Amino acid sequence: MKAEVLKGHLEGMLLAVLESGEQHGYAIVEELKSRSGGHITLPTGTVYPALHRLETAGLIAGRWSVHGGRRRRSYTLTRAGNRALSEQRSSWREFADVVSGVLGVEPA
Amino acid sequence: MKAEVLKGHLEGMLLAVLESGEQHGYAIVEELKSRSGGHITLPTGTVYPALHRLETAGLIAGRWSVHGGRRRRSYTLTRAGNRALSEQRSSWREFADVVSGVLGVEPA
DNA sequence: GTCTATACATAACGTCGCTACCTATCGGCA
DNA sequence: TGCCGATAGGTAGCGACGTTATGTATAGAC
Numbered sequence A, B: 001m002k003a004e005v006l007k008g009h010l011e012g013m014l015l016a017v018l019e020s021g022e023q024h025g026y027a028i029v030e031e032l033k034s035r036s037g038g039h040i041t042l043p044t045g046t047v048y049p050a051l052h053r054l055e056t057a058g059l060i061a062g063r064w065s066v067h068g069g070r071r072r073r074s075y076t077l078t079r080a081g082n083r084a085l086s087e088q089r090s091s092w093r094e095f096a097d098v099v100s101g102v103l104g105v106e107p108a
Numbered sequence C: 001g002t003c004t005a006t007a008c009a010t011a012a013c014g015t016c017g018c019t020a021c022c023t024a025t026c027g028g029c030a
Numbered sequence D: 001t002g003c004c005g006a007t008a009g010g011t012a013g014c015g016a017c018g019t020t021a022t023g024t025a026t027a028g029a030c
Helices: A010-019 A025-035 A044-056 A079-103 B010-018 B025-035 B044-056 B079-103
Strands: A060-067 A070-077 B060-067 B070-077
Touching: A010 A025, A010 A044, A010 A060, A010 A070, A010 A079, A010 B079, A025 A044, A025 A070, A025 B079, A044 A060, A044 A070, A070 A079, A079 B010, A079 B025, A079 B079, B010 B025, B010 B044, B010 B060, B010 B070, B010 B079, B025 B044, B025 B070, B044 B060, B044 B070, B070 B079
Parallel strands: none
Antiparallel strands: A060 A070, B060 B070
16 A cells, blocks of 8 residues: 555544444554555554544544553544544545546446 | 545546646646546646656656647656556555445445 | 564654745736 | 736645654563
């Protein structure tokens, strides 16, 4: 997966992963890897700042906990996060249709 | 259409527009607007630098001409540009499938 | 004892689309 | 005569954000 194509789509995917329930950063990376069939392997330097942005924006809420001696920060979707997720979904649809149309590939 | 989502997809679309034949920058903007159903209206500060990048990369070839007293720079796809376009198409397909999968929207 | 997996973090960097602005010609309209 | 909108091209500076590189720390395996 080429680098910059993620721009603007990453945060929606993070929200989508969190929709199934509370998860911590490291687990989100693993989950995203499996959901994408191995195509998306995010460096931690990408995902942690992104989570901080989402939390600052009020789309997710984080809390610290400890498991097996290791600290974790686990996140859940806020109500605003849920709204943002459905907006992301519909704008992704629109975007994908437009790009597919211009590129002349049948819309997936 | 939100801003940065274009990142990494713009150049492929420019190549796609040029696939139908030689066109100049201003006409490309209009063509893109119509092909996208009005969803993509590129500012000239976006498209001209992008065309310069594509030309520098050897994916398109430009030449000056004059029509009705106005100068134009018209571009055509090079062989490398054609290759790049089909690569863009297949990587777009892959990307779109992956994102749709993660977001949980049926692939268009 | 060293290595790998787990878990989080941040500084510096590069890319690239956008905003804002500039130059210039032509045709229409007042 | 003068202004405006469409046509046609250009650049400087900015900002957003994903990446690279690096650092900290614990647990378990070998």
